[in-house]
Amino acid sequence: xxxxxxxxxxxxxxxxxxxxxxxxxxxxxxxxxxxxxxxxxxxxxxxxxxxxxxxxxxxxxxxxxxxxxxxxxxxxxxxxxxxxxxxxxxxxxxxxxxxxxxxxxxxxxxxxxxxxxxxxxxxxxxxxxxxxxxxxxxxxxxxxxxxxxxxxxxxxxxxxxxxxxxxxxxxxxxxxxxxxxxxxxxxxxxxxxxxxxxxxxxxxxxxxxxxxxxxxxxxxxxxxxxxxxxxxxxxxxxxxxxxxxxxxxxxxxxxxxxxxxxxxxxxxxxxxxxxxxxxxxxxxxxxxxxxxxxxxxxxxxxxxxxxxxxxxxxxxxxxxxxxxxxxxxxxxxxxxxxxxxxxxxxxxxxxxxxxxxxxxxxxxxxxxxxxxxxxxxxxxxxxxxxxxxxxxxxxxxxxxxxxxxxxxxxxxxxxxxxx
Numbered sequence: 001x002x003x004x005x006x007x008x009x010x011x012x013x014x015x016x017x018x019x020x021x022x023x024x025x026x027x028x029x030x031x032x033x034x035x036x037x038x039x040x041x042x043x044x045x046x047x048x049x050x051x052x053x054x055x056x057x058x059x060x061x062x063x064x065x066x067x068x069x070x071x072x073x074x075x076x077x078x079x080x081x082x083x084x085x086x087x088x089x090x091x092x093x094x095x096x097x098x099x100x101x102x103x104x105x106x107x108x109x110x111x112x113x114x115x116x117x118x119x120x121x122x123x124x125x126x127x128x129x130x131x132x133x134x135x136x137x138x139x140x141x142x143x144x145x146x147x148x149x150x151x152x153x154x155x156x157x158x159x160x161x162x163x164x165x166x167x168x169x170x171x172x173x174x175x176x177x178x179x180x181x182x183x184x185x186x187x188x189x190x191x192x193x194x195x196x197x198x199x200x201x202x203x204x205x206x207x208x209x210x211x212x213x214x215x216x217x218x219x220x221x222x223x224x225x226x227x228x229x230x231x232x233x234x235x236x237x238x239x240x241x242x243x244x245x246x247x248x249x250x251x252x253x254x255x256x257x258x259x260x261x262x263x264x265x266x267x268x269x270x271x272x273x274x275x276x277x278x279x280x281x282x283x284x285x286x287x288x289x290x291x292x293x294x295x296x297x298x299x300x301x302x303x304x305x306x307x308x309x310x311x312x313x314x315x316x317x318x319x320x321x322x323x324x325x326x327x328x329x330x331x332x333x334x335x336x337x338x339x340x341x342x343x344x345x346x347x348x349x350x351x352x353x354x355x356x357x358x359x360x361x362x363x364x365x366x367x368x369x370x371x372x373x374x375x376x377x378x379x380x381x382x383x384x385x386x387x388x389x390x391x392x393x394x395x396x397x398x399x400x401x402x403x404x405x406x407x408x409x410x411x412x413x414x415x416x417x418x419x
Contacts, residue, residue: 096145147199
């Protein structure tokens with residue numbers, strides 16, 4: 001079994017024992033092991049999908065989105081999620097996976113904006129039970145896997161610019177609107193509350209313009225109402241306290257009306273001052289937005305570089321795995337050759353022992369043969385020794401010749417050829 005498979009099984013077993021409580025190290029180990037598995041399987045196979053769902057709690061949809069963004073055909077990669085064996089079988093699980101995938105795609109801000117389309121299109125169908133009721137814990141999923149995952153610099157795609165039918169977009173917006181309305185906004189952190197505001201702006205971009213127009217109309221109406229109320233107040237005072245001097249009964253009314261007009265002008269001047277402040281603030285906001293855009297571009301470049309380095313790391317890991325297999329194969333071959341060499345050494349030892357035994361036998365045989373030869377020649381040698389001092393004559397010469405013939409005959413019998 002491969003090391004990354006063993007690691008995934010180990011992490012999933014630990015997760016079950018801990019009750020889904022995991023550490024940062026375990027999350028990183030899962031990302032690495034699952035990344036190796038999908039490269040080894042050459043795509044989102046059933047095995048890869050099973051480990052993705054079983055280990056989803058470790059990192060959500062982050063490893064899947066990373067793999068999609070590194071794929072050559074990103075749209076085929078993202079659609080492999082919906083063609084999987086596990087997708088749609090359990091509605092709450094599928095909803096959780098799609099919400100997490102949506103968050104990770106928004107965070108990654110891919111150049112292919114329409115990668116997000118199939119995710120948005122499938123969310124409405126998995127947000128409801130078999131009885132066509134909205135998931136009870138859907139708002140908790142939205143909070144954990146979407147709102148909490150986003151950051152302040154996340155850029156939302158413009159829904160109207162995506163290749164999605166308006167009816168589908170409305171269904172998607174309705175699902176998120178229902179889920180967010182279930183949240184207890186008072187219990188959220190400041191950051192999460194700000195993210196909720198940003199999400200509402202994303203889902204309802206037209207409402208912000210309407211709100212601004214309504215606010216401007218309300219300010220104008222308030223100014224008119226102040227003048228009207230002040231005028232009515234003056235008239236009431238005149239009616240209740242008529243002037244004691246008969247020279248001009250409307251002097252006090254005119255004076256108070258002038259006061260009201262001055263007040264109205266003051267309000268108008270204050271409104272202009274506020275507008276100037278708003279203009280300054282808008283310019284500051286524009287500057288901040290430009291700075292944010294620059295930072296986002298830098299972040300995008302950093303992410304692309306990080307993705308490139310991760311791809312290189314995966315490639316190096318694949319090369320190392322291949323080399324490890326080659327090393328193991330060579331070690332097996334060395335082991336086999338060592339066993340063959342040991343067998344040959346044993347055979348050589350056996351043959352050496354056999355040769356030593358044969359050599360000893362031959363030496364012994366040679367010694368015995370030499371003894372027999374010496375015994376056979378001993379008689380001839382004594383005769384020669386006895387005749388050595390005698391005077392040579394014809395009879396002695398004849399005997400000597402016969403004796404030599406016997407000697408040569410003895411030598412020939414023992415294998416000494418003189419021809």
